[in-house]
Amino acid sequence: MRAVLADYPQVRALKEGSVFDFVEVNPVHKAFAAMVRDQAYDVCEMAIVTYLQARAEGKPLLLLPVVLRSRFQHDHIVCRADDPLDVHDLAGKRVGVRTYAQTTGVWLRGILGDEYGVPLDEVRWVSIEDGHLAEYVDPPRVERAPAGSKLVEMLHAGDLDAVIMGNDLPDDPRLRPLIPDAKAAARAWYDRTRAVPINHMVVIRAELAGQREDLTQLFVEAKEPAEGIDMTPIGLEANRPALELITRYAHEQGLVPTRLSVDDLFSPRGAGS
The missing domain is CATH 3.40.190.10 (Periplasmic binding protein-like II)
Known part of the structure; x- marks a missing residue:
C-alpha cells in the first residue's frame, strides 16, 4: 500500500516495517490535494476539515479513527x-x-x-x-x-x-x-469539552474499507502509551467530543453544506466514486 504519513513517533515503527510503501511528501499537507482529487495514495494523513469537505462531496475516501497530529489552538x-x-x-x-x-x-x-x-x-x-x-x-x-x-x-x-x-x-x-x-x-x-483539537487523522481509499480494522490496529500497536492528556487518541469514542465540535464548526462556517454525522464519517456508505 502506498502511504503518506509524516514522521511522528507513532509512525516510525510502521516506517520500519514492510506493510506500507511510504512516499515522502514534505510538508505533508502538500499530499492532501492529490489524495482528495485523485486518490493518489492508499493510505494518507489528512487534515480533518479537508476530509469533512471530501466526505460532503462524496469522494471515495474513508476515515480511520486515528489521530496523528493535534494541538491546543x-x-x-x-x-x-x-x-x-x-x-x-x-x-x-x-x-x-x-x-x-x-x-x-x-x-x-x-x-x-x-x-x-x-x-x-x-x-x-x-x-x-x-x-x-x-x-x-x-x-x-x-x-x-x-x-x-x-x-x-x-x-x-x-x-x-x-x-x-x-x-x-x-x-x-x-x-x-x-x-x-x-x-x-x-x-x-x-x-469543559474533553476534546483534543484534531489537526490530522488517517484516511484510506474507500475500496480498502474491508481492511480498516486491521489498519487501525497497526496504529494501535505502534503507539506508545500517552502520559497526561492523550493528544493522539485512537478510536471513535476517544475522538467523538472533538469530532462533534469540528463537524458543527465546519457546517456553521460554510465549509460543508450540511452538518455531518460523526458516526457516518466512518461508514463506507456515502464514500462515493
Whole structure:
C-alpha cells in the first residue's frame, strides 16, 4: 500500500516495517490535494476539515479513527504586541489565515464564537491560498490577498489586525497571542469539552474499507502509551467530543453544506466514486 504519513513517533515503527510503501511528501499537507482529487495514495494523513469537505462531496475516501497530529489552538491567533486589540473586539477587523478551510482556522473561529462571543460573520477574513478540494469556493465574506502576500508581513504592515497561524507560528517578540492567558484558557476549554483539537487523522481509499480494522490496529500497536492528556487518541469514542465540535464548526462556517454525522464519517456508505 502506498502511504503518506509524516514522521511522528507513532509512525516510525510502521516506517520500519514492510506493510506500507511510504512516499515522502514534505510538508505533508502538500499530499492532501492529490489524495482528495485523485486518490493518489492508499493510505494518507489528512487534515480533518479537508476530509469533512471530501466526505460532503462524496469522494471515495474513508476515515480511520486515528489521530496523528493535534494541538491546543488558543495561542495560534496572534496580533502585534503593541496593539491593544481585545479578543472581544474582532467585529470589523481584518484577520488573516492561510486558507479559510485550514483546520486550525476552523477550530479557532469556533472557539472565538463559542467562548468569546465573536460574531464571526462580522469579521473580515483574509486568505492567501486555495483549499485542497477543487470544488471548494470560499464564502463571500472571505477576501483573497494579492498573490505572493505573506500573513506576518501583512500583520506587521498594519494590513491585518490579527493572523491565525498553523505550524508556522513564529517566535517573534513583536507578536502576542490575541487570547489572554492562552495556554490556561486552552486547558480550561479542554476540561469543559474533553476534546483534543484534531489537526490530522488517517484516511484510506474507500475500496480498502474491508481492511480498516486491521489498519487501525497497526496504529494501535505502534503507539506508545500517552502520559497526561492523550493528544493522539485512537478510536471513535476517544475522538467523538472533538469530532462533534469540528463537524458543527465546519457546517456553521460554510465549509460543508450540511452538518455531518460523526458516526457516518466512518461508514463506507456515502464514500462515493
